[in-house]
Amino acid sequence: MGSSPEAVIIGAGFGGIGAAIALHRVGITDLAILEREDDLGGTWHVNRYPGLAVDIPSTTYSYSFEPNPNWTRLFAPGAELKRYADHVADKYSVRRFIRFGVAVQSAQWDEEQQRWRVTLDDGSTLTPRYLIAATGFLSQPHTPDIPGITEFAGTVVHTTAWDDDHDFTGKRVAIIGTGATAVQLIPELAKRAGRLTVFQRTPIWVVPKIDFPIPSPVRRLFGRVPAAQRAVRRVTDAIYEVIMIAGVLHFRQLNPLNRGVAQLGNAFRTVSVKDPKTRAALAPDYDFGCKRPTYSNEYYRSFNRPNVELQAGGIERITAEGIVTADGTAIDVDTLVLATGFDLWDANFPAIEIIGRDGRNLGKWWRDNRFQAYQGISMPMFPNLFNLAGPYSYSGLSYFTTIECEMIHLQRVLGEALRRDATVVEVTERANDAFLAAMTERLDDTVFNAGDCASSRSYYFNHAGEATLLRPTSTANAFRDAETFPLTDYDYA
Structure with a gap:
């Protein structure tokens, strides 16, 4: 070269x-x-x-x-x-x-x-x-420094090196992390795993996701009249600018708006998660905007499924068979998913x-x-x-x-x-x-x-x-x- x-x-x-x-x-x-x-x-x-x-x-x-x-x-x-x-x-x-x-x-x-x-x-x-x-x-990619992680005898999958051929159906799956990646992935794993244990260190602010398919006639309009799509972009740009300014940049001056968004997140979690203990564990104890928030209509509801369990007490170590929590509980695991983000x-x-x-x-x-x-x-x-x-x-x-x-x-x-x-x-x-x-x-x-x-x-x-x-x-x-x-x-x- x-x-x-x-x-x-x-x-x-x-x-x-x-x-x-x-x-x-x-x-x-x-x-x-x-x-x-x-x-x-x-x-x-x-x-x-x-x-x-x-x-x-x-x-x-x-x-x-x-x-x-x-x-x-x-x-x-x-x-x-x-x-x-x-x-x-x-x-x-x-x-x-x-x-x-x-x-x-x-x-x-x-x-x-x-x-x-x-x-x-x-x-x-x-x-x-x-x-x-x-x-x-x-x-x-970040791999957590958890004692024993190299001793695990099952399959380890990092979200940045996804194995498309791995079959999660009926498996005992553990996922470490509840950031934006995990919020997208957990609902999908919950549909396939026999048991899914979610290990959370820090809860994340989650608000409803206003998402919908874009009909093909609208896509054709965007292709033929680019100004129409630019107009839609101006709207989405403005919404996210308001979120950024009100929720993050001018927190001191616009504190009530930040609190309002946080109340929306709290209300969404309240109506979505049935179990009070799980709901409380999923509640962030820091201000909205300190950590990048995310959007999902399925994440909270995943914890209502009988095959999904939240572990928020910390991990003591990983063994060949699975994970031992801070209170000494041993959880057997077939597949360990690392949704631990980036370094x-x-x-x-x-x-x-x-x-x-x-x-x-x-x-x-x-x-x-x-x-x-x-x-x-x-x-x-x-x-x-x-x-x-x-x-x-x-x-x-x-x-x-x-x-x-x-x-x-x-x-x-x-x-x-x-x-x-x-x-x-x-x-x-x-x-x-x-x-x-x-x-x-x-x-x-x-x-x-x-x-x-x-x-x-x-x-x-x-x-x-x-x-x-x-x-x-x-x-x-x-x-x-x-x-x-x-x-x-x-x-x-």
Whole structure:
């Protein structure tokens, strides 16, 4: 493979695809997209578990510049997201740049060559001028560190490595985790398992899911009149913006609205779960919005089934035969399902070792000096590096908002570099410090700082207890900043 493409993108999910489109728009077409999996789509390729679907309306969870009139439901199933990724990659001629089965080990800035040296797992290297890390938030699966987990003699299935051939029918199944993935999966397992034991560490806020099939005449209308679908998107965008602003960002000012949503969740749980003890155990004891909430019409009702049991007292250890709870109860298990999510802060920030100017290690620098990234994408001392989905980047509850803001950012910065005939761009310390100060101040009004999140165990918080994943501004503010930030916030050489 060629060693000196102009740009290397790590990851061929929706972020990597978007980054490639942005590079094309400014005339950079000498690029390579490195993807460790055998196909594109990121989380929508890796995840195939039963019940998989978006938890944001499909109209909002998609590129605004490439609407898809073919969604079959308001909340599309996962397979449709994978097909959408394939469609976009083909339409925008991205697939030809992707190298599958290529894992990146590290990247180091070469000051003399003014390029990045990207080392692959096979020992080979690439030396691009620009490096775009598009590994996403949810790329490193987490396996819980429970004593004895390697001793289990039955079948272990992680939701990110689903075994389509495994038959759960009549089996004694245990699932660890009650996050958004488990909320989708548990109702499906409950229909098949002889007995399903759900091990919960932290309850999740669940509200009703207003989902329905999109009739074929409506899909045909969307295909023929794209403005009609854009109008629907404006509605779904606005609803989720209100949820984000009222429930999370302006918790201090709009506390009654947050409490109202929480009361809806409590009422929904009350009417859905028959057993009072189970109902109480499923009740979160932290404020709505501290942990990403989710939507389901089936999750709570699953616990009314005679073959489903909730265990919320903790796990002491796993044995060859099953699971021993904290109170000493031994539960025999045939199949252990790990719905334990992803390792964000330990393994994903960054997902590979990145060394910038003067030997600055990005992971160590973040942990020693707070997680930070100018506009969620750039760090000082890391020239020509753009880290999509960095600290303070996630905006509006939809990953596509983040992607499109960063596409705009990339186009403006690299377009200016090309205009100046510059080969190196680097955000200034001044701009980075000012942005970090602004984000830190805005966090004071959010549910993360002003609410009660102590027991949430939310992935929004890093190990230092700072909620540095979400951008504490409106979506409109994120787009306005992407379109208008001073280009002089970067140095060009």
